[in-house]
Amino acid sequence: MDAQLLRAVQTGDVQSVDELVRTVPGDVLAGDEGSRLLRAAAFAGHADVVSTLLDAGVDPTRAWGEGIDPVSWAADHGASAVLEELLSSDLSPWRKQVPQSMERAALEIARAWLYLDPELELRRRLGALQDESAVVECEQIPVTDWGLHTTRIRLTLADGRQAEVQTAHRAVVTYLEDRLDLPVSRDELLARALFHADPQSCDWSASQAVLWEGPDSDSEETFRWAAGLVGHPSVDTRRFAAQVLHNLSFYKRPFKAQALEVLRPRLRAEEDPVALNSVIGAFAEYTSRGDLTDILPHARHSDPEIRRRVAGELVVAIGEPPQVPYYPDPPLIPFDTPPNVVATLIELTSDVDGRTRANALLTLAGSGIDSPAVRNLMTAHLTDDYRDARLEAAAGLALREDPHGLEVLRQIDTDAGHGTQAGWRVDSVRRILAHRATERRKS
Incomplete structure (x- = not known):
């Protein structure tokens, strides 16, 4: 394996990877060498490098040395951004297609994590359930250029063995269910988003995407569902519902009059800046060159956002x-x-x-x-x-x-x-x- 190319993959140097990978024959990239590069990019968490390798002809279905395929690894690891790249061949037809059977297997792997304590599972895998000397590190890590993040949990034993996982399995499950056209209730999507209750988390973002990108036939029902929650006692629920209303306002507006009726009182009543931000955005979009007098008082709000x-x-x-x-x-x-x-x-x-x-x-x-x-x-x-x-x-x-x-x-x-x-x-x-x-x- 070319040492310079491997180093570029591991450090996330997309430009160098793109240049160097062009010098590698196609049959080499489609074989074990390409798989090793893909494994290195996935383990390092560089989804953009994964994308470059797949475009160059690396096979996303080829099993790695330990017998696990890249899609199953990403689902098990909670690496939602890597998983989405591996499965984006339908948007990039020059990439090798991933069979649905592999997606369904990955879904079952990710679902199992929804009922596990991540640290305990890592301890179990390393055979260290009672090892008090094990060091546990929790770190928030970015997964996209636009601000989404997740938490990485890493367990290190005294003998140097390590295991780690990202806590984005709910995002993985939501994404795979959507790809496989498996029904899931709005309340369940809300529950997944609220598990970590972080608007910048992968779990939250995945639930939002399914709700506002769903078929037009569901948009009015989704609107009514979110409108019923926008004044909820829980601030996290209000944040989620207000964001749904804001997202719907960009393309789906058959309920414009009802939306303004719901949002106008929230402009006066909402005290949480995160929820209010979405309420203002939704109100302006639904108004569409109408009277924005109701948002003007917030020009002096204490929060710069x-x-x-x-x-x-x-x-x-x-x-x-x-x-x-x-x-x-x-x-x-x-x-x-x-x-x-x-x-x-x-x-x-x-x-x-x-x-x-x-x-x-x-x-x-x-x-x-x-x-x-x-x-x-x-x-x-x-x-x-x-x-x-x-x-x-x-x-x-x-x-x-x-x-x-x-x-x-x-x-x-x-x-x-x-x-x-x-x-x-x-x-x-x-x-x-x-x-x-x-x-x-x-x-």
Whole structure:
């Protein structure tokens, strides 16, 4: 096995893996060598490397040396992100397909963990039930780039033997049941999410995904179920129900009027910032250019996450900003923006929290709100100590064809580099301006 490639796999260096794996013959990758690389990536928890190896032709069904196949290993280990990559061949048809029989076997393996104490099971496997010298480590580890995490439990004996497991078996079970079209009640999905009661956990996320990505025929019933729980005495239940309502608001809105009726009183009554964040997001989505007066008081909420949410959601009151080339609408959409919305946005551009300022400036940047006062405000923020606030101020001025804004935007682009969020934003503004110039020439 190439030592450099193995090292890149173990350290999670996706770019090097992608480059080096191209030099390995296909028949080698499909055999034992590929399996060893896949095993190394899975054991290290690098789901993105697993993805790269599968794309290169590594076989996800080939058993490892100890006789266990990768899918069963991931299910047993609670490695939900790795498991999802192993089974994503239906989305990537050039990968080798995993048979349903293997998925069903993995489901039974993961289900067994729902009734076990993880530490006791690790002790049993190592034959150390009564070993008081065993060291137990519990560590929260990331599993995705967008913030999801799980807990890893590792047991180490005095003789150096180790066993470990991730506590995401409920996510694994939920994911596999969904793939196999096995019915599960909403209450059971809620119970799985609340087992660890962590909105950023894999278990919580998996239950949410099944509920809001389900068939349209179920969406109204899911809405009624969540609406009935959004005022529940348990704060964790309220958080989960509010997030379901928020997720449903993006695509499934036949119950818009009922949703606003449910959410409006929650805007006043909800005291938990996490639940309130979802309530505000759902209310704004269901309102859809309606009256957002009810969310304006939260622009002064003590939690910066709430103020950030308000700053971002007020885009609903002024019209969506253009997203050239994806949605080539003209920039600066004319819209009759209520004065209280404008005043709130301007207030939020001076917030003590940098992300809140940036969100407010982003909302203003693509809006039809233009006046000397707004331009002066954006000019003042070109020296903001928060980089994204400077970026959005420059973008807003550039979209209003202010030469100073364009100059600052170019400088930010130079400093940020290609492939960054700032670089993407600069590119977006450039495309909008190019589209505008094209339309002018046509007319």
